[in-house]
Amino acid sequence: MQKAIRIIAIVLVVGFFGYLVISASISSSKNAREPWNEHMTLGDRETAEHFYYDYTDIMCPYCDKFANALAAHDEEFKKDYIEDKKIFFELRLTDMLYVYHKDEGESAINSRNAAMNAYCAADQDQFWAYYNDILAKLYKDYHSKGIGVDQYSEKIPTLEMDYFKDVAKEIDGLDYDKFSSCVDNGEMADAIDKNTAKAMNITPSGVPYFVFDKYTTSGFLGKWDAEDYDWEQAKLLLDAGLAN
Amino acid sequence: MVKRKINLWQKIRKAPGNFADKAKFAVVGFRYLFGNPKYIACLMLASVMFLYILAQLQEGGSSWRLLWSGLALDRKIGVLGTTIALMGSCFTSLDGILLVFLALMQGVAVAGIVFALRHREKDHAINNASTGSIASILAFITLGCPTCGVTLLTPLLTMFAGAGAVAMAERLGIALTIIAFLLLIYTLVQLGYVIFVNVSAKQAKEKHAKSD
16 A cells, blocks of 8 residues: 555656646647737738747636736837737637636636627727727726636626627727627637637647747736736746747 | 454544544654754745745746746746745735645645654655655646636646536646645644654653663
8 A cells, every 4th residue: 555655656746747847848839820810910920030829818817917918018019029029929819718617607608708709809900909908997897806816716707798899889990880790690609619629729728828939838927916027927928938 | 244344333433533642642743843943944944845836836837937948047037036926925815825834734744754764764754755745746736727727737637528627627626635635634643643652762762771
C-alpha cells in the first residue's frame, strides 16, 4: 500500500512539473494565419511580421481584464505594437462559456447573446466600437462592483437581449434596424458555432488563450481596479510574444 | 463469518477513536517541534514557497509561462515581484485565506518531514512526503479560473469528457480540494504522532539514564 502511494506520488509530481514545462515551452502548430473574421482584426496582414491571436469570450472575466487594458491604452497599443512592431492582431471571439456551461443554468446564455451581438456589429464593420462599449458597460454594471470577476464572486445574472442590443444604438455609423434584425434572426449563429468549435480544438485550457507568434499562454495576471497595472501585465504578454 | 463481520465492525468503530487519540498526541508532538526556532523557520520558508506556487496557479499560470518566455531577465524579475504582490492579495479574500491555510499546512508537513529525516525516521518521512505530495498536486491542479476553463485540471479532463470538461473541472475541483485537505490532515497527524513518540522515547531514555 505504502509502495503504491509512493509510486502515485512520484508519477503525479513528475507529471505535474513535466506538464508545466511542456505547456510553457511548446508552440501551437495549429495556428492558422487566415483571419476568422476580418472585422475583428487590427494591423496589415500583408506586411505583418508578427501574428497575434487572442481567443476570448465577452463573458470571461480574465479576457475582459486584458481587453480593458488594451482599450484604456488604445493609442499606445496601436502605435507601439500594431504599427511599430508590425503586428497583425486578431480577436477570435467565441461563445465558449455558453458551450461549457449551457447545461448548468440560464445565465450561460449571456455568452451566446453577447457573441451574437458582437458578430452582428462586425458584419457592419463596427466590431471594435461595439466590443469596447459592451465591455465598458459590463465593467460599470458588474465587474466594478465585484460581480462576475472570478469563480468565487457573485455570478452575473441572465441578461435580457436588449442589454446587449442597446449598446449598438449609441454607435455612429451602425444601421440599428439591420443590426437588430441580424441579432433576432440569429444570422451569425453558424459563424459563431464554427469559430467556437475551431477554438475549442486549439485551446484545451479555456479562455483567454493567446497565440502570440510562437508564444502561447492562457490566463491573465490583471486586477480590476488598477488600469496601469493591467496595462503593464498586457505589455508583458505582448512583449513575451515578440521575444520568443 | 458472523464473527469476522463483528471483528471488522469493532475495528471500524475503534478507528476514529484511535485517530482522535493519535491527533491529540500529534498536537503535543508539533508543540514540541515548534518550540525549536529552526523548525519555525522551516515552516515559514516552506509555507511561503507553497503560497507562491498557489498564487501563481490561481491566476491561470500565466506568470509561470512568462518566466519561461524569451523576456529579458529584469522583466522576469518583475514577474516574480508581481507574484509576490499576488501572495499579499491572498490575505484579503475568503478563497485567498483558504490558500494561506493550505500553504501553512504544507509548511507544517515539511517541518515534520525534516524532523523525521533528522531523527532517523526515514520510512515515516518518505511515506508522509508521498501523501503530502499527492495532496499538493491535487490542490495545485484545481486552481485557476474553472469557469473560463483555465485550470491545469481542465486539459486533463478534456481527454475524457470533451466540452463537458470545464463544468466537470468546476465540480471536481471542489471535491479534489477537500481530498487534498483530508490527505494533509492525515499526513500531519501521522507526522505529529511520529514526533511525539520520538520525543517521548528520548525523554524516557534521558530519565532512565538519570535514575541509573
